[in-house]
Amino acid sequence: MSSMQNIQADLEQLIACPACDALYRAALPENGERAVCPRCHTVLIAPVDGAVIRVVAFAVAILILLVSAMFMPFLSIEAGGLSHSTSIADAALSFSEYHMLGLSIGVVALIIFVPIARAILVIFALFPLMLDKKPWRGARTAFRLSEELRPWSMAEIFVLGVGVALVKVAAMAHVELGMAFWLFVALVLVTVFQDGFLCRWSIWSALEQGDRQNG
Ligand SMILES: [Zn+2]
Structure with missing residues (x-):
């Protein structure tokens, strides 16, 4: 050497x-x-023994939660005998009616698409490692990208914001939280657990070892 x-x-x-x-x-x-x-x-x-399996499993769970949360009713508001229930897709589209298409794309990107992209990148980077196989080409880039996207994944801020808004609206209207809201709460918890299992150093060294075998 x-x-x-x-x-x-x-x-x-x-x-x-x-x-x-x-x-x-x-x-x-x-x-x-x-x-x-x-x-x-x-x-x-x-x-942690089996950490990679858990991180991948959590990423799959996040993916399922996000896709279902997008189309399920997020909340329903009842005021003056009128009831209106809305999903995140509806809410995002409603912005576009007011010529705010950019805003609606931005909101959906931060609360849905960025977390979905991160989950897919993590699965791509770690799936072969989980099976004790060599990582796929580009696995390191995928994992790095997922780490870089972390600050842009805003599902938890969204849940907090909705909570605060609800407290304010509750005086004026009867608001009922839909399934999608609870899916988002679950999503925030799963993300916290996933982070707890994710020993970045171990994953990087495993990916690097795999790359050396590749090249
Ligand atoms: Zn120190």
Whole structure:
């Protein structure tokens, strides 16, 4: 191995603490054990047995939840004897009636399409790993993209916003939450669990190992 390759290998083994930026030489801990930053006690690496299966399973669940939530009634409002129930697709389309097509596309993108894209990217990147196979070509790009899209996935902000709006409207009209709202609540919980199982360092090192076998 030349010295250049040595440096390359050394760099790949370095891990920076996300909290205090201290650099460490990373080593994969045994399953169930965790690597912790000695300076600030932030967990650096926490591989869990079967984590990849769980992350993929959660991504599939997110996909199903989002697609069903799009067309189910989100909420129904009853005021003065008139009742109106609406789905997210309806709500988005209603913006377009007021010449706000851009806004409606933006809203649907942030609460539906970005989370759907992230779920598909995660499944694409990790599905072969789950079966102990080599990752598909582009798996690393897919996983990186899914990580970059994370701040743009706004389902939880949407649920919060709807909650706040409902408190205000509740005085004027009778509002009933539909199935889609509860699907979104489930979605937020599943996303939190998925994040808990996602040890990014372990996934990156697994993807890199697979790539080396590929090339
Ligand atoms: Zn630290």
